[in-house]
Amino acid sequence: TQLLEQSPQFLSIQEGENLTVYCNSSSVFSSLQWYRQEPGEGPVLLVTVVTGGEVKKLKRLTFQFGDARKDSSLHITAAQPGDTGLYLCAGVRDYGQNFVFGPGTRLSVLP
């Protein structure tokens, strides 16, 4: 059983569309991170959220941490082909503990 679940698993959309991907758990996390990974490369950190209800924006990407710190969402506005990749969420429950990763959402944005 995955500690962090992500949905959808796969997403293929046209350029210009909006989308939301989700990261859910039954556990509370002290912090949560979102990464994007391209084939053959390591994940690149996009954002860290630490406060329940927190919303962070990174250009066309909006990240939200749930009030109970058990879930998070990533919303992309007007997706572009450059947004294509594997989106991973990762959480840590307390200082000194290791990060746990979700299985990822594979996004494909078609021109």
Added chain:
Amino acid sequence: KAGVTQTPRYLIKTRGQQVTLSCSPISGHRSVSWYQQTPGQGLQFLFEYFSETQRNKGNFPGRFSGRQFSNSRSEMNVSTLELGDSALYLCASSLSRQRRVSNEQFFGPGTRLTVL
């Protein structure tokens, strides 16, 4: 500031051999974590080293081991390789500031290991 570097980037081995992978963290980062990534299992945590001590360990057999040097560089070793060990091995470094759960991880490009 230079990012996390991993060597080698690609490696081909045969069953039964052993392999050592290297990771140089971002300057000033004291924590190094290792992950195995496969299409079927995703990113699986192997172990974390902090100030030359293993702080956390995942659920991998004893064939997987690691160490960290005084300059924070880390190595991981896999002995008696099996076909299922074929994967992308990722290293991540972190400042690991005291009691800060928001310590961010920065990943290297990974080492692609193929076991034949």
